[in-house]
Amino acid sequence: MSSDAAIAVEAPARPQVGAPARALAWLRRNGIRIYVGCAIAYLLLPIAVIILFSFNEPTGRYNLTWGGFSADAWLHAFSITGLTEALVNSLKLAALSSIAATVLGTGMALALVRHRFFGRRVANLLVILPMTSPEIVVGSALLSFFLITGVALGFQTLALAHIMFSIGFAAIVVRSRLVSFDRSLEDAAADLGAGPLTTFRLITLPLIAPAIGGAIFLCFVISLDDFVVSNFNSGTTLTFPLYVFGASQRGIPVQVNVIATMLFAGTLLVGLLAVLFSRRRRRAQEGAELEPRA
Amino acid sequence: MIRRRLTGYALVLPGAVWLAIFFVVPMYLMWRLSLNSGSVETGFHFSWDWANYHEAFTLYDTQFFRSFYYAAIATLIALAVAYPLAYGIAFHGGRFKHLLLLLVLAPFLTTYLIRTLAWETILNDQSPAVHLLNDLGLISGGRVLGTTGAVIAGITYNFLPFMVLPVFASLETIDRRYVEAAQDLYASPRTAFWRIVVPLSAPGIVAGSLLTFIPAVGDYINANFLGGPNNRMIGNVVQGLYLTERNYPMAASLSFVLMALITVVVTIYLRLAGSRALTGDDLSELG
Numbered sequence: 001m002s003s004d005a006a007i008a009v010e011a012p013a014r015p016q017v018g019a020p021a022r023a024l025a026w027l028r029r030n031g032i033r034i035y036v037g038c039a040i041a042y043l044l045l046p047i048a049v050i051i052l053f054s055f056n057e058p059t060g061r062y063n064l065t066w067g068g069f070s071a072d073a074w075l076h077a078f079s080i081t082g083l084t085e086a087l088v089n090s091l092k093l094a095a096l097s098s099i100a101a102t103v104l105g106t107g108m109a110l111a112l113v114r115h116r117f118f119g120r121r122v123a124n125l126l127v128i129l130p131m132t133s134p135e136i137v138v139g140s141a142l143l144s145f146f147l148i149t150g151v152a153l154g155f156q157t158l159a160l161a162h163i164m165f166s167i168g169f170a171a172i173v174v175r176s177r178l179v180s181f182d183r184s185l186e187d188a189a190a191d192l193g194a195g196p197l198t199t200f201r202l203i204t205l206p207l208i209a210p211a212i213g214g215a216i217f218l219c220f221v222i223s224l225d226d227f228v229v230s231n232f233n234s235g236t237t238l239t240f241p242l243y244v245f246g247a248s249q250r251g252i253p254v255q256v257n258v259i260a261t262m263l264f265a266g267t268l269l270v271g272l273l274a275v276l277f278s279r280r281r282r283r284a285q286e287g288a289e290l291e292p293r294a
Numbered sequence: 295m296i297r298r299r300l301t302g303y304a305l306v307l308p309g310a311v312w313l314a315i316f317f318v319v320p321m322y323l324m325w326r327l328s329l330n331s332g333s334v335e336t337g338f339h340f341s342w343d344w345a346n347y348h349e350a351f352t353l354y355d356t357q358f359f360r361s362f363y364y365a366a367i368a369t370l371i372a373l374a375v376a377y378p379l380a381y382g383i384a385f386h387g388g389r390f391k392h393l394l395l396l397l398v399l400a401p402f403l404t405t406y407l408i409r410t411l412a413w414e415t416i417l418n419d420q421s422p423a424v425h426l427l428n429d430l431g432l433i434s435g436g437r438v439l440g441t442t443g444a445v446i447a448g449i450t451y452n453f454l455p456f457m458v459l460p461v462f463a464s465l466e467t468i469d470r471r472y473v474e475a476a477q478d479l480y481a482s483p484r485t486a487f488w489r490i491v492v493p494l495s496a497p498g499i500v501a502g503s504l505l506t507f508i509p510a511v512g513d514y515i516n517a518n519f520l521g522g523p524n525n526r527m528i529g530n531v532v533q534g535l536y537l538t539e540r541n542y543p544m545a546a547s548l549s550f551v552l553m554a555l556i557t558v559v560v561t562i563y564l565r566l567a568g569s570r571a572l573t574g575d576d577l578s579e580l581g
């Protein structure tokens with residue numbers, strides 16, 4: 001932003017030049033913005049296709065070529081029983097695993113940032129390893145575990161697995177917030193006679209609340225999107241991505257695109273609200289000069 | 295002091311035990327499973343049967359090589375695409391920074407599988423995009439789907455946000471005064487970029503490369519939907535052996551070899567990059 005201002009001040013001082021040179025100068029100044037626009041358009045292109053094809057009237061069993069406009073699938077979004085069941089499973093699984101993983105991950109983050117204990121390095125490694133292993137290894141190892149221990153595959157094994165691979169993400173989000181806020185606030189509360197629990201409830205928890213919310217959201221989205229680990233450990237239970245995978249072999253109903261669009265719009269709305277909320281909150285904090293770090 | 299230490303354990307143990315039971319123990323059991331012999335019909339028994347590991351390297355060396363090759367190319371392309379994007383958002387995003395970042399993440403809000411199916415829609419033989427490419431003579435053979443290029447493009451697209459985010463995070467932390475100082479000392483914008491910005495963003499580049507490369511090696515969705523029979527990656531083999539053929543010991547050994555090879559490659563890479571980007575507290579900058 002400061003560089004923009006500098007350019008704006010500089011520009012009139014330049015000697016007058018011809019139109020091509022000016023166009024070149026404009027391109028040089030705005031090239032990076034044009035690139036950002038194009039790259040984001042590329043990232044969003046498949047999403048546009050998903051939404052567009054939710055209005056398709058496919059000619060065959062596959063919703064891959066455009067056959068004409070129809071709002072039919074939107075009007076009968078939940079008319080395919082198997083698909084609706086899979087969606088409900090996915091939402092239940094995401095709600096359960098995101099909350100459980102955030103509770104466990106927040107505990108780990110608090111311990112890793114605020115406490116010194118034997119085994120800290122091991123705990124750090126445990127947080128990072130599942131995230132940095134390829135999903136297929138995580139998924140196949142878990143399946144081996146369930147096969148050998150004789151645990152029946154189904155919703156319960158999906159929940160165990162989703163909580164496991166979400167803990168690390170929750171821990172990292174909460175930890176990044178814990179290391180960035182001023183610890184003297186906690187010390188001040190302790191000096192004023194607050195016990196550890198009171199300090200946590202009145203100072204720490206409100207300060208990390210946005211990160212906890214962010215962690216739940218992140219884990220929810222990751223669980224909703226997971227295919228690979230679920231593919232290995234679901235048994236006959238279907239989640240939304242698993243339904244889509246099964247359907248892709250015999251023909252995908254347009255309702256899949258409708259539900260994908262709904263999930264996209266829903267999670268995007270939550271994300272947008274979070275961005276707006278954090279911006280307002282930051283402004284309020286800057287106004288109150290509560291936090292020296294922006 | 296002791297009470298404080300106990301609080302630390304009380305906080306860390308539930309999560310740590312969960313990860314130990316459902317990540318560490320399964321890894322060990324998968325290794326044991328890989329040394330089993332027998333079949334689904336006769337039952338499996340542990341027998342120190344190392345033959346699976348021999349077969350892993352003799353029967354499936356092509357798929358292993360292909361996986362690492364595809365992942366490496368996709369990581370390089372992702373870096374080339376993501377760096378200017380992250381740079382533009384960090385240095386020229388202004389008040390739209392957070393919105394732009396949200397748009398970069400937007401693909402994660404649609405199901406991975408459906409995103410890949412959308413590329414199948416875009417790249418299938420009847421699609422206008424493919425007709426255009428054909429008319430321009432940019433593709434030989436008339437098809438995009440079922441080619442190596444399609445698989446690598448799919449992998450690149452699907453893991454691109456993993457590259458953008460860490461690079462953006464490290465660009466954000468660069469003190470702009472360094473860049474101004476370089477320009478005050480008569481460095482051209484180009485020199486300032488290559489000598490100041492790029493080296494200071496190295497941790498982000500290292501982290502982004504790993505976050506892209508590691509899931510890319512094990513991926514089988516892109517090869518499944520966008521590739522042909524000659525594009526099968528090791529992930530496709532492991533999935534097939536586990537879930538269709540139920541040759542668990544063979545599948546387990548392949549999965550284990552995959553993990554070991556990735557660990558070796560990542561260790562060498564981190565040595566060469568000389569970075570602490572993926573250990574301990576430095577990861578906090580990804581959050």
